[in-house]
Amino acid sequence: MYVAVKGGEAAILNSYRLLAAQRRGDTGEPELSVEQIRQQLKLAVDRVMTEGSVYDPELAALAIKQASGDLVEAIFLLRAYRATLPRLGSTCPLDTARMVLDRRISATFKDLPGGQVLGPTYDYTQRLLDFTLLAQGEVPAMPSIQAADTAVPSTTPRVVDLLNQEGLIETRPVPLGDPLPKDLTREPLRFPADRATRLQNLARGDEGFLLAMAYSTQRGYSHSHPFVGEVRLGTVAVEIEPEELGFAIDIGDIEITECEMVNQFAGSKTIPPQFTRGYGLAFGHSERKAMAMSLVDRALRADELGEPIESPAQMQEFVLSHSDSLEASGFVQHLKLPHYVDFQSELELVRKMRAAARTDTSDSVPGDDA
């Protein structure tokens, strides 16, 4: 009995209902509020904002709730929301030396102006499941410790700027006229892509993908000898400079994580040996992302620095074409869509080939039931 593939519309509407029920779970349990997600799942919110390319913790939390905690799906929701928002203007470059720091560490110097600030981090926790949380109780508050007797200063020079006093590290002066970078959300990515465009792509790129790419550079797939010049977390002012005013005005603060990776460079005919830099930036507290991004950024500069391009992490087209979770997830999962026309064509082809093979060998091909 042949049943035509009718009823798609009713099936779709029913799947909405089932999805809503799955998302809600047991209705005997209180519903999770968007504000709870925003407050208590901060790192998830930060990742969704970073890869969703919108700094809006409330909408990111909403997306996480709607996506049942699937962060890639939440990123998709936020991206689709932002796609048709009007572009009002560009901000001035962020001045991260003027960040209000919550955390700042350098692996290259034991101590440095501004000091090391550990801040909130899982780095030195012992990864033991905390059964107090399971028992619905909060861990007793830690006695508050005044770690530093001085407050973190409002301006903290970046480590790479300290190295610069000796000219040991490359400088990246602002290009003449400070041209506006390309906006990847308005223009398609073209190759070869300049560094500003690459960084934009990496900033939106999937954290897992960038992490694996970065990891590969540490395991021999490209020659990198990286040091964390600095990782800093804090809030920084966002400024715009309306043309009619002629001076910058502060429109609010955002929390960001910035990483400057310092790499050896053997020098070339024109450039003496010096340290080079890889850069990573993410919204909120996203250290893994910022660090991976800085390693991949440095690897992608192989062409510019005259290094041989041998490894995937150094290949622009490989990295930048596959970093976006929306593109990757969409195309991988589109295989769920019906393909029976193509499959029918392949069926005919395989039958034809098997028939030819059978004629050639004169014996019948085992298992052939045609």
Add this chain to the structure above:
Amino acid sequence: MNAPHQPDLMPAAMGLTAEAAPADGHFNFAYLDERTKRMIRRAILKAVAIPGYQVPFGSREMPLPYGWGTGGIQVTASIIGPQDRLKVIDQGSDDTVNAVNIRRFFERTTGVATTTRTREATLIQTRHRIPETPLAEGQVLVYQVPVPEPMQRLEPRETETRTLHGLAEYGLMHVKLYEDIARYGHIATTYDYPVLVNGRYVMSPSPIPKFDNPKMHMNPALQIFGAGREKRIYAVPPYTPVESLGFEDHPFEVQRWDAACALCGATDSFLDEVITDDQGTRMHVCSDSDYCQERQSAKQGDAPLVAGAAEAP
């Protein structure tokens, strides 16, 4: 389209057409903002002016996933007007879930009338098929394209393929087809079979079966191809020569079936095999559901053909 609850969207009657209805006022007409539509229309104009050439465009993140028709949706959204009558098919059928979903998207954001009848549609968005009913002047066929670059599987670097297109250097593609012949005795490409457009650009026809390729040649309708994830638009204007690649001694040929459609008896349409029981009994049915239904209606009064063509495994 993000919210899973749509109490206002009850299943429409499964009739053949739906009249224009008020659009959801929360969105701009056809979802995209007018500046984006203008950008896409410019890309379409360029694509029409250079048949078969892939025009890069600022593809947006749509409320449907990349790979699920976002290129076709953006093209349709940019050219659809309130007077249009839209048809959406996937695998030739109006009733597959993805076609239903995309049609609902446009019903909701434009309120335009929809139809399943190829003849009545002014705008047809398709995935993987060209309708069997010949298209007419004034109709627009919008293809959803997963991989716009016909040579991507042979050379994944876009910087390289761009140069090859610029030089019209298509030896790579001919070598691939030749290797098929050397290995199998025939060209082993059955869908997404490369075509040469207007004697200049080699183009991916999108994964339509090669059975459909001849329909592209000198077609009176405008054919536009949208690849959202890969951010490319290309086009075949009306009455443009489209030649499927081949060799003099191994010319291009389309697949043929020994069977006829079990529902309408057609022998000239693309047939899908349908497995009808646990023993693998198969029957063949038109992939183009509108074509099949039209033929069945025309035959009303004749003996039904349903029992006829099932084959033993």
